[in-house]
Amino acid sequence: MIVLEFKARVKPDQATTIDDAIRTSQFVRNKALRYWMDSQDVGKYDLSKLCKALAEEFPFAKKLNSMSRQAAAERAWSSISRFYEHGKKGIKPVGFPKFKKHSRSVEYKTSGWKLLGPKRIKFTDGFGIGELRLIGTYDLARYDESLIKRVRLVRRADGYYVQFCIQVNVQVQSEPSQKAVGLDLGLRYFITASDGTVVETPQFYRQAEKRLNRANRQKSRKYRKGIKPQSRNYHKARNRYARRHLRVSRQRNEWAKSIAYCVIQSNDLVAYVGEACTKCIDLNVKGLVRNRHLAKSISDAGWSTFRCWLEYFGRKYGKVTVAVPPHYTSQDCSNCGERVNKALSVRTHRCPHCGDEADRDVNAAINILRLGLTTVGHTGSYTLGEIGPLAELEQSC
Known part of the structure; x- marks a missing residue:
């Protein structure tokens, strides 16, 4: 559909x-x-x-x-x-x-x-x-x-x-690219691929934060406590504030759609951090945003939106999207497999066992790709849309 x-x-x-x-x-x-x-x-x-x-x-x-x-x-x-x-x-x-x-x-x-x-x-x-x-x-x-x-x-x-x-079928046949990639989602870079490619986070909310705060202050000035109904100027200011938030949301959605489309068109198999089993939701964004130091950055990244579009385009173009658990993907060495514990502030992976040195996110992306290639029977969790089990979703304003 x-x-x-x-x-x-x-x-x-x-x-x-x-x-x-x-x-x-x-x-x-x-x-x-x-x-x-x-x-x-x-x-x-x-x-x-x-x-x-x-x-x-x-x-x-x-x-x-x-x-x-x-x-x-x-x-x-x-x-x-x-x-x-x-x-x-x-x-x-x-x-x-x-x-x-x-x-x-x-x-x-x-x-x-x-x-x-x-x-x-x-x-x-x-x-x-x-x-x-x-x-x-x-x-x-x-x-x-x-x-x-x-x-x-x-x-x-x-x-x-x-x-x-x-109710139509819009699956598209595409030529195989003979490539596979692992993706690590993060805040420093939005995605880091197993081949070393990185995509910067656009931070649409951060860019629009001053205008959003100004619109919120204007809305608050128009609000009169205990007065029902509120004035027309208050409702105008409230609608103006909501439209600004809607614009940021649309920017994030369109950008995630374009990145997901490029990833699917360039690879036959995409492994990413996601829902790996029915008893544990691995990329728990709702839980991650409880961290008051990182909540704004995590919400602005739009990981869930990117995952939805990635699975949608994978289904549409007949590509394999594999969700793998994130446990120890940053800690394990991608070269020898030994576990090297490191704090979140340490951004470079150095293995004392084999001497391998790489960026922390690239090391995690390689481990994610390896897990994706060995995973059988799980090809993502399609969640886009609310009208039944939608297989396709396209929107136009």
Whole structure:
């Protein structure tokens, strides 16, 4: 499957109705979660039956398309099933399902919408969203309407977007390069390859930090404690601050996409630090950012985004991406295999056993490549996208 994203040109009254639909979808999702918490032996189909009961009890829930209500219940069940899966596999934290407070999207299946052309869509549920004009580079006329399995309305800081989940196969055949590479992710360099190639970290957040702080101060000046509702100037300042953060996020995502594409095109096998087994999440970014000295740099690096795009392009172009555990990859000597303990501040690997000397990250990348070549049966953990088990994802603004 692929996901095509378009920006929607929305009128003020349409924005209000879209927000109402999003809140209703959040309401159905939270009701389904509460029903699971208060009852025993509740399954996925029980939550689907609950959607009909909610429509009969609440008039505003009936306005939402029936399949959209089912999609909201499926979101609740997705978090519930993930909680069960983590509990069975012993993954901690297990991630108990939580209620949504600030949802930003509503999802439709095969009804509740209709394409009026390659760049126009009309939503026909009870909220009366009406016709939206789509702005983007992709041409929906290439795909039959029956191939569109999901349509999602997404609210962001700079407007509203429409996503189409299309069931097509876009795998591309490419010529083999007869090369394999190991990648070590770090902060000094974003990636260090086993052949000695390094890629600098762009640090988009660091570059935009002064402007972000200025926008945050302007937002704080407009806020009046205890006053509800807040002034229009406050909401303008808050939206301006959110748009700046959105720009940094998009810069990081596009840069990670380009680097991952180059790595996949240049190699047939890519080994990287990642999730190596079901009972331990090796590259635990959430745990790493708890370090108050490195949290900002780790978040700005975008390791998880790079991994997602690396696995996506590997699947698309038929290349092998292998995740290996990071344990002792920096400590073990890549030449003789002996363990040489060193502090994080020591950036040069010197082996007293064989006399080998190399950069610490290059030594780790070589060990990662060796582990990747000996790993059998694990080819990454594809996590990109939220609409089912997506195999492909492409976005356009």
